[in-house]
Amino acid sequence: MRITCPLCGARDRREFYYSGAAVALDRPAPEAGAEVWDDYLHNRDNPAGVTRDMWYHELGCGSWVVVTRNTVSHEVIGTALARDEKGRGA
Amino acid sequence: MTELTAKTPGAGIFPFEIGGITAREETPEAMTAIAPYKGREAEASAALEAAHGMALPAPGRSTGKAGARALWFGRDTALLIGPRVDASLGRHAALTDQSDAWIVVRLEGAGARDVLARLTPLDLREGVFKRGHTARSELAHMAGSITRVGPEAWQIMVFRSFARTLAHDLDSAMRGVAARAGA
Ligand SMILES: [Zn+2]
Numbered sequence: 001m002r003i004t005c006p007l008c009g010a011r012d013r014r015e016f017y018y019s020g021a022a023v024a025l026d027r028p029a030p031e032a033g034a035e036v037w038d039d040y041l042h043n044r045d046n047p048a049g050v051t052r053d054m055w056y057h058e059l060g061c062g063s064w065v066v067v068t069r070n071t072v073s074h075e076v077i078g079t080a081l082a083r084d085e086k087g088r089g090a
Numbered sequence: 091m092t093e094l095t096a097k098t099p100g101a102g103i104f105p106f107e108i109g110g111i112t113a114r115e116e117t118p119e120a121m122t123a124i125a126p127y128k129g130r131e132a133e134a135s136a137a138l139e140a141a142h143g144m145a146l147p148a149p150g151r152s153t154g155k156a157g158a159r160a161l162w163f164g165r166d167t168a169l170l171i172g173p174r175v176d177a178s179l180g181r182h183a184a185l186t187d188q189s190d191a192w193i194v195v196r197l198e199g200a201g202a203r204d205v206l207a208r209l210t211p212l213d214l215r216e217g218v219f220k221r222g223h224t225a226r227s228e229l230a231h232m233a234g235s236i237t238r239v240g241p242e243a244w245q246i247m248v249f250r251s252f253a254r255t256l257a258h259d260l261d262s263a264m265r266g267v268a269a270r271a272g273a
Pocket of ligand 1: 005007060
């Protein structure tokens with residue numbers, strides 16, 4: 001499996017560390033309340049369809065990469081630097 | 091008074107030659123990481139050009155030439171190899187001395203690419219990874235830097251403490267390639 005890092009190009013999966021759903025892009029404000037924080041920390045969707053994950057290009061450039069993929073077709077739809085995606089909604 | 095002798099990372103380990111391919115340690119006088127401050131890439135590049143005659147490299151590329159080279163070295167970072175960095179760069183970028191942090195090896199000879207192909211998942215094919223291209227990648231399960239510096243010559247780097255591991259894995263890969271070639 002290969003992942004296209006926006007900086008480095010198509011790279012082998014072993015260069016990356018997988019972190020999970022891209023919720024960290026939308027970290028709640030400190031005063032958002034216990035319910036929101038509980039949701040952020042513990043609850044994850046399990047969508048049949050398009051989802052976004054965070055991968056760290058650990059053995060490459062050191063960027064966090066947001067990978068958009070389809071859990072049904074396994075298609076990787078696109079990748080972007082987390083820096084550019086932050087705040088656009090998970 | 092005790093006289094201390096400085097040792098290079100590869101002292102007593104490199105060089106060696108197997109099947110016509112050589113692995114030789116390079117010992118640049120200095121290595122400095124250059125990380126431009128936010129929004130100051132152009133100024134940092136101009137300062138590097140003025141002081142050392144090369145621009146900041148784009149991702150996956152290197153600038154300069156043998157003896158004074160700048161490698162793209164990861165996200166928003168370049169590594170100046172050779173000259174001691176000019177203080178003027180410090181106005182536009184964070185400078186970190188890496189001189190004693192890495193072992194630098196030049197792998198050279200017909201089939202050097204086949205040796206590297208056993209150690210890294212990078213696509214090193216002729217038309218893809220050209221002279222002057224560089225990458226941070228996995229090198230024998232270590233975080234490394236790989237730069238093509240000639241038609242059959244590659245500069246490879248890992249952290250200094252891994253010098254012996256690098257030599258061991260190079261040795262295995264070189265023996266494998268030589269055996270395949272019937273050397
Ligand atoms: Zn990358």
